[in-house]
Amino acid sequence: MLAQGVGIVETIVVLLYLLIVVYLGYLGWRRTKSAADYMIAGRQIHPFVMAMSYGATFISTSAIVGFGGVAGMFGMSLLWLTFLNIFVGIFIAFVFLGGPTRRMGHRLDAHTFPELLGQRYQSKFIQVFSGLVIFVCMPLYAAAVLIGGSEFIATKFGVGYELALLVFSVIIAAYVVMGGMKGVMYSDALQGSIMFVGMIVLLIMTYSKLGGVTAAHQELHAMANVPSLFKGIGFKGWVTMPEFGWGQAKYDLWWIVVSTIVLGVGIGVLAQPQLAVRFMTVKSKRELNRAVLVGGIFILIMTGVAFVVGSLSNLYFYKHETVTGKIVAKTENIGVIAKKKRALEARIPCTLLHIDTNNDGVADVDVVEKGHDVVRDGQVVLPASKLMPAAEVKDLGDGMVEVRPRAVAFLRAVVQTKDGWMFNTDSIIPTYVTQALPGWFGLLFLVTLLSAAMSTLSSQFHAVGTSIGRDVYETVTGKHGHGIGVTRLGIIIGIVIAVLLSSYARGGYFIARATAIFFGLCASAFLPSFFGGLFWRRMTKAGSIASILVGFVITAFWLLFIKDEEARAIGLCFKLFEKHSLLLDKPNWAVVDPLVVALPISIIVAVVVSLMSKPPSEEHLRKCFRGV
């Protein structure tokens, strides 16, 4: 639980922030006169607003809480994702993709990403199918972001998780439904600015608390010998890459980090519908050039800080943290969930201390005191007494104690869920912020997280709405100009689905995995068609359809039958074959991301089918490519 409650000042600041956001939504509504205004902000957005909106949409609580927590677990190897986010997600995207996307979008009068593909290939099927993929799958990514925001609000304000989820969703729905793309982008710019300040302060305070940049890194490096639950899968420390290789379980971590987390998200960003559409909201290439400057700095600070601080939190929890208060309860020898999956729940027997730090009789900090070995037939099968932290408790008199948890980040983030006590990766960053940093920063971080979640969710819901309103309804019925009402209805349906998913899925680093799944799916299904459409005149409608279907089907097959975590959670593979993954007995395959297999095949299919099919007409190509 978090160490500090919410006072009147914090409540006022949050309400003031929400009022400003709703006002910006109202401003967007006032300035929305047409479908183009509602869907692509009238193609007249200022470069600063565009860059901050792109960055704030790109970076959500997934990056800060979800991936920051994964960095707390696995270390700074996640910085490869920061590099790809800047170099691919900003530089390549804006310099090489942004201009052609903007120009072709204007040429073809496209208002959405699926419409751009549909018009380029003269195919209603592509537009409708892409719209449906977004409508069905985007809520999964939105659920990941919602969980990140709601977890923090729930613990911070002491309200139920479901209530936090509901209030949070209603506020976002209000300004997206009302303000359209203009409302979304105006509020994004404000939220991005808040996020930037919050993360800069977080970085400075963390390094200064841990003795400076060099000292902090050296001390964290020296912690590589601390017992870890992840050594068996290749973990070698928080400032070292995991062990690389193929064919043994000890290489699993390298493939988890590189294939799912780094490649899945790092490449997937290029084909994100809610990001690509932003290239169509500016009036010239000049705005995109200027946006590169803002975006490059913004992404470095947002993801770089989250991953570095996530890693360094291990040093704080293990060597620096002390908790002073009264032990109000002790839970002896309870199984704490370390891994939660359908049909597999790994619990580690621990003794927990529940400490009251603000003298109100209620425990607000929970730490592991020690672990207990799991013994079967006289053999120790899990040496938890060595793997778990050994907290030091010093008696201060008057019932007060000083506890040094001496835990690494993953084992420090122990939270109570409806399934029992759990080590929750997604709680690492919130726990670090509330335990290590002063109360006023907790408030700034709260607004930072609210901003990160809301700026991404608003764009996700906007993309969900336009996919059903513009890409499915208008395309199928042919009733052009009536899409805004259906779009608004689509936004509400998307929010309801995301909320339902969010209340079902928590724990097991769901946030990072759900984000990676959506990014990987978009890359495998859309990237060849998007690139081919912009840069290869010979790319045909048949090539695009084949590539989209192959990318989608292989990704779905891999998630349902091969990738252990997801296949186990869905359960279809077990029902059909009575095992959780078809390649579970083959080392490493079950942790490889679908993108690694689906994207290369999707590219090959796009090229081969295009070369075998009739090229598009010269007239259509001239319309698409004049000036591109």
Added chain:
Amino acid sequence: MLGIESKGILAVYLLCIASSVLCVVYGLLSWNRGETVPDDVKW
């Protein structure tokens, strides 16, 4: 350097900063480069 002994992590730490600097330099050099393209659609 910077207290990071692993070459892989040091490389990526510096690459992150370098790629961000690349974005800043590109943005400054092309600040005024890049005019508006519906009239053209009609045309």
